[in-house]
Amino acid sequence: MIVDVNFVGLIIASIMASAVPLILASCGELITERSGVLNLGVEGMMIIGAISGFALMTVTGSLIIAVFGAMLAGVLISTIFAFLTQTLITNHVATGLALTIFGIGISAMIGKNFVGIPGKEFPVLFEGLKDTIPLLSPILFGHSIVFYFAFALPFITSYFLKKTKIGLIVRAVGDSPESASNQGINVRFVRYACILYGGAMCGLAGAYLSMIYTPQWIENMTGGRGWIALALVVFSTWNPIKILIGAMIFGGLTIIQFHMQAIGVRIPVQFLTALPYIVTIIVLVVISRDSRKIRLSTPSSLGKSFHKDN
Amino acid sequence: MHKFLIRSFVSSLVLLFTLTVAAVAKDVKAAFVYIGPTGDHGWTYQHDVGRKAVEAAGFKTTYVEGVPESADAERVLRQLANSGHDIIFTTSFGYMNPTNKVAKEFPNVKFEHATGYKREHPNVATYAARFYEGRTILGTIAGTMTKSNVIGYVASFPIPEVIRGINSFTLAAQKVNPNIKTKIVWAFTWYDPGKEAEAAKALIDQGADVIAQHTDSTAIVQMAEKAGVYAFGQASDMDKFAPKAVLTSVENNWGPYYVDRVKAVANGTWNQKDTWHGIGDGMVVISGLDSQMPSDLQAKVKKLQADLASGKVHSFTGPIYDQKGNLMVAEGKTADDGMLAGMMTYVKGVEGDIPK
Numbered sequence: 001m002i003v004d005v006n007f008v009g010l011i012i013a014s015i016m017a018s019a020v021p022l023i024l025a026s027c028g029e030l031i032t033e034r035s036g037v038l039n040l041g042v043e044g045m046m047i048i049g050a051i052s053g054f055a056l057m058t059v060t061g062s063l064i065i066a067v068f069g070a071m072l073a074g075v076l077i078s079t080i081f082a083f084l085t086q087t088l089i090t091n092h093v094a095t096g097l098a099l100t101i102f103g104i105g106i107s108a109m110i111g112k113n114f115v116g117i118p119g120k121e122f123p124v125l126f127e128g129l130k131d132t133i134p135l136l137s138p139i140l141f142g143h144s145i146v147f148y149f150a151f152a153l154p155f156i157t158s159y160f161l162k163k164t165k166i167g168l169i170v171r172a173v174g175d176s177p178e179s180a181s182n183q184g185i186n187v188r189f190v191r192y193a194c195i196l197y198g199g200a201m202c203g204l205a206g207a208y209l210s211m212i213y214t215p216q217w218i219e220n221m222t223g224g225r226g227w228i229a230l231a232l233v234v235f236s237t238w239n240p241i242k243i244l245i246g247a248m249i250f251g252g253l254t255i256i257q258f259h260m261q262a263i264g265v266r267i268p269v270q271f272l273t274a275l276p277y278i279v280t281i282i283v284l285v286v287i288s289r290d291s292r293k294i295r296l297s298t299p300s301s302l303g304k305s306f307h308k309d310n
Numbered sequence: 311m312h313k314f315l316i317r318s319f320v321s322s323l324v325l326l327f328t329l330t331v332a333a334v335a336k337d338v339k340a341a342f343v344y345i346g347p348t349g350d351h352g353w354t355y356q357h358d359v360g361r362k363a364v365e366a367a368g369f370k371t372t373y374v375e376g377v378p379e380s381a382d383a384e385r386v387l388r389q390l391a392n393s394g395h396d397i398i399f400t401t402s403f404g405y406m407n408p409t410n411k412v413a414k415e416f417p418n419v420k421f422e423h424a425t426g427y428k429r430e431h432p433n434v435a436t437y438a439a440r441f442y443e444g445r446t447i448l449g450t451i452a453g454t455m456t457k458s459n460v461i462g463y464v465a466s467f468p469i470p471e472v473i474r475g476i477n478s479f480t481l482a483a484q485k486v487n488p489n490i491k492t493k494i495v496w497a498f499t500w501y502d503p504g505k506e507a508e509a510a511k512a513l514i515d516q517g518a519d520v521i522a523q524h525t526d527s528t529a530i531v532q533m534a535e536k537a538g539v540y541a542f543g544q545a546s547d548m549d550k551f552a553p554k555a556v557l558t559s560v561e562n563n564w565g566p567y568y569v570d571r572v573k574a575v576a577n578g579t580w581n582q583k584d585t586w587h588g589i590g591d592g593m594v595v596i597s598g599l600d601s602q603m604p605s606d607l608q609a610k611v612k613k614l615q616a617d618l619a620s621g622k623v624h625s626f627t628g629p630i631y632d633q634k635g636n637l638m639v640a641e642g643k644t645a646d647d648g649m650l651a652g653m654m655t656y657v658k659g660v661e662g663d664i665p666k
Contacts, residue, residue, distance in 0.1 A: 010515045018508055108347065116350020118532070118551045214503035214529040216551070219347050219376075223502045254505070258512035261662065262462070262493045269496045269665035 009138040011255065016139065017213065018251035019244075020150040021046070021205040021222075025229035026236075026243045027153045028201025033233060034161060035194035036174035038303035040096030041081055043226025044103025045199050049074045049206025051107040054217040055114050063122060067146070067207055074203020075196045077103060082195040086188050089305045100226070108219045119215025144212050146204065153201075154240035161240075170194060174299030177306040187306050202226070235284035238297045242288060250280045338576045340364055340568070341395040342373040343386055345402035346501065351546035352526045353500075353562070357401045357424075360564030367569045369576075379404025387412040391419045397575045399568065400424065403469075410434055420580055422571060425471065427651065432582050437567060440588030441471070442478035442650070443618045444560030445522075446625040447596055447611055448542045449482030451557055452490075452520040454607050455540055459489045462513030462521040464506060464530055465496050468665045470653045472524050477657045478625045479522055484659050492660050493518060503529035514539055531556050547597040558611075559597040566592055586647065590619040626650065631658040 025042050032039050053070030057063060081099050084090045125148070126141035133140075161167040169190060172180040177187045209225075210217055228250060236242035257272035288294060342361045346354040354375070361371050372395065377386050383405050390398050391412060397420040400409045406426035413421040413434045421431075425438045452461050461483060465472050480492045493516065495509045507529040510521050514533070520540045523530045528551040534541035535552035543549065543559025567587065574580040587593035596615055599608050617623035626645035630638045632655045639645050645653075656664060 007515060014508065014511050014515070018504070112347075115347065116355075118528075209504065214507050214527075215532065216503065216528055218501070218503055218527060219349075221503055223504055225504070255508050255512060258495050258497075258509045259516065261495045262513050262516045262518075264493075264662045266663065269498070273496075273498050 005135045006138065009135040011259065013138040013143075015248060015252040015255050016151070017143070017147065018255060019247040020147055021208050021213070021225055022229050022232060022247040022250060023150045023153060023244060024146075024205035024208065025202045025226060026232045026247065027157045027240055028198040028205070029230060029233050030157060030238055030240060030243065031161075031170065031201075032194045032198035033302055034174045034238060034299050035170050035191050036177060036299050036301040036304065036306070037085065037191050037195055038092045038096065039078070039081055039099070039195060039198060040093060040230065041078070041099025041103065042198075042202050042230050043222055043224065044100035045074045045077055045202035046103075046206035046209070046222045046226045046229075047107040047220070048077050048103045049203030050210035050221055051111045051114070051206075051217060052203065053207030054119065054210040054215075055110060057120055057211055058114055058117055061120075063120065063211070066211060067204070070207030070211075071200040071203045074199035074201070074206070076199075078195050078199025078202075081199075082192045085305065086191050086195070089307060092303045092305070104220060111217050111219060114217040115219070117217070119211060119217075122212045122215070144208075146208050146212060150208075151244075154244040157240040171299070174301060177301055181306075191306070202229075205229070232280075232284075235281055235288070237284075237288040237294050238299065239288070242284060245287070246280050246284050249283055250276045252276075253279055337368075337370055338397065338572055339370045339372065339395045340572045340575075341390040341398045342371065343377050343383065343390070343398065343400045343402075343405060344373060344375045345377065345379065345404070346526075347375050348373070351528065351548060353545050354401070356545050356562040357399070357564055360568040361399075363565030364568045364572050367573070369572050377405075379408075381408075383408040384412055387421075388415070391416040396420065397422065397572055397580070403471075420571075420575055427584075429582055429584065435571075435580075435582050435584070437585040437587075439562060439564075439593040440586055440625075441560060441562070441594055442474045442625050443588040444594045444596060445475045445479040446482040446618065446623075447614060448522055448558070448560065449479035449484075450486055450611060450614060451542075451603065451607065452479070452522060452540070453483030453485070453487035454610075455557065455603065456483075456487065456490060456520045458517045458519045459487065459491065460517045460519065461490055461492050462510065462516075462518030463492055463494045464509045464513070464521065464523045464525055465494050466500050466525045467498065468496065468654075470651060473656065473664060474650055474653045475524050476660060477653065480660050481626070481630065481657055490659075494660065494662055496665055497525055499525065501526045503527040506530050507533045510534065510541075511537070528552070543597065549597065549600075554602075557600045557603060561595040561597055563593055563595045588618065589615060590621065632656065633658055633660065 029042055049070040052073035053066045056069040057066035084095045085092050122144050124142050124144055129141040130137050173187050173190045181187050232243050232246045236246050253276035344354040348358040349355045365371050374386050377383050399422045401424045403425045406428050409421050409423045410428050410430040413431045417433055421434045423436050426436050483490050497505050497509045499505055506525050506527050510530040510533040514537045521534050522542055523544050528548050531541040531548050531552035534555035540557050541555045543556050545562050547559045549556045624644040628639035628643045629641040632638050
């Protein structure tokens with residue numbers, strides 16, 4: 001029986017590990033969108049983070065430099081987006097799409113010299129406690145620092161938006177940039193900051209993939225996770241806690257369908273493969289069907305350019 | 311001034327003449343179309359190693375990476391055919407129709423399509439490797455090395471190539487260990503490290519202590535290394551990614567065939583044919599065996615390798631039964647190439663159904 005309990009623990013732990021990049025990127029994008037900016041460049045920023053982290057790790061040998069370098073790379077590439085959309089007032093959707101295409105292309109170019117190099121082992125915390133508590137041990141212990149950060153992030157984000165003054169300013173800018181501006185808030189500055197923060201989180205999400213989850217560099221290795229992260233933000237109705245739930249369901253079904261296959265459950269595999277997408281959307285739509293709350297949490301000026309010169 | 315003009319006129323004439331002579335005595339130029347980036351391991355990388363062998367043999371080569379299996383492929387092929395290439399190798403299954411279509415428009419250019427079966431025009435040849443022979447060796451190793459008797463297998467897409475590999479692997483594993491079970495997980499991708507790692511993790515969590523793969527990334531062997539189980543490299547030697555986990559790799563070696571075919575174009579002896587080479591012809595190569603394998607197993611594997619090469623042993627030797635117990639290959643017989651090429655049923659001992 002103990003074996004079964006640990007087996008469940010192992011499955012939950014792998015589900016959580018697969019949810020990490022989605023949570024990081026979604027929570028970053030959530031802040032960007034809450035300030036009224038729609039950045040469709042999540043996939044591009046993630047892949048830039050992935051190659052930057054891996055390249056820096058290979059070149060400098062320092063994991064700390066690599067992790068922060070990946071976040072900085074995310075910041076740098078999102079600066080391009082911020083400059084275009086906030087200073088030159090370009091269209092958010094078109095600029096974001098361009099950012100993704102640019103990111104995929106340039107990461108492949110930088111990555112040429114880093115293909116086929118094995119990654120380094122990333123240190124895990126609390127390894128010694130791994131066999132202490134049945135079920136909970138594999139879930140709680142023996143993960144990387146990024147893993148723990150990712151699971152704290154939705155709560156930090158939620159607290160930041162609801163309880164802090166800066167959070168209130170971000171929401172105000174996203175809901176009504178005109179009113180915020182009249183109150184003396186520098187809308188452009190706030191939006192810049194939120195875009196760069198989103199870039200940093202996407203960079204970290206990418207670095208998690210190339211340095212911790214599957215330590216190697218492969219062209220296009222984010223495999224569309226940026227788009228899923230984007231969808232999670234919308235379907236969670238801009239609620240960080242629901243992002244956590246959505247990411248766990250998505251990661252969970254991806255992994256459980258592999259288990260069902262291995263056990264030999266006789267359900268068409270194509271259906272199992274599609275399951276994560278379908279169920280995640282259904283669940284998030286159901287848990288966020290209160291239209292009043294949706295209106296409250298949707299940034300009203302999302303994707304709209306703000307013209308006033310500050 | 312006049313002198314200068316005349317001199318430059320003469321020298322350009324000389325230059326022009328040299329160029330013309332060079333053009334008349336032109337070398338055979340070979341082009342390669344790749345599905346992915348050349349990288350440092352995997353399917354496309356191995357084709358590129360083959361291309362370099364052609365260069366080393368003194369021919370000019372060109373390659374185009376990351377060509378989608380769509381109308382883009384036709385465009386690339388047309389461009390290569392138009393720009394003076396004499397032989398074009400298209401190295402992915404999905405290029406089958408574009409290759410045949412463009413071949414019709416350029417009857418003087420030779421086309422070689424990997425892993426396909428359509429040769430609609432006299433200038434199209436096909437070639438593939440008998441990777442299943444390599445999987446017979448992997449199955450033998452897996453069946454011997456497993457302690458849990460559960461072997462995991464991450465598969466890509468349900469096509470004969472993959473099914474044949476699963477069957478060949480399982481038959482060999484059963485032969486050395488009748489108690490083993492092969493658990494198959496379909497990842498529905500050739501190349502997605504995250505998904506491949508998740509599939510491998512699921513198999514390991516369910517007790518598999520040897521993992522085989524028919525996908526291309528190194529994520530699976532790395533996951534095996536982390537979990538302390540065994541695995542095998544795919545297409546390239548993946549030992550450096552997981553030195554403890556990787557027992558051996560099945561490498562694809564296209565070089566000799568490519569050199570052969572380009573030379574045939576140069577000599578005017580190129581002909582249309584379907585080539586299916588295995589260990590014997592050196593198209594399938596087994597990497598060095600890991601020292602964790604007991605010496606008697608190593609000796610057994612070496613002998614099996616030699617026997618597969620000489621044809622003394624065939625991967626599909628009867629009696630072979632399918633999952634329902636129907637006889638597929640009778641005792642003492644071996645499966646013919648037609649049966650192998652269209653193999654879409656599991657043999658007895660493989661768990662689960664083939665996705666439809």
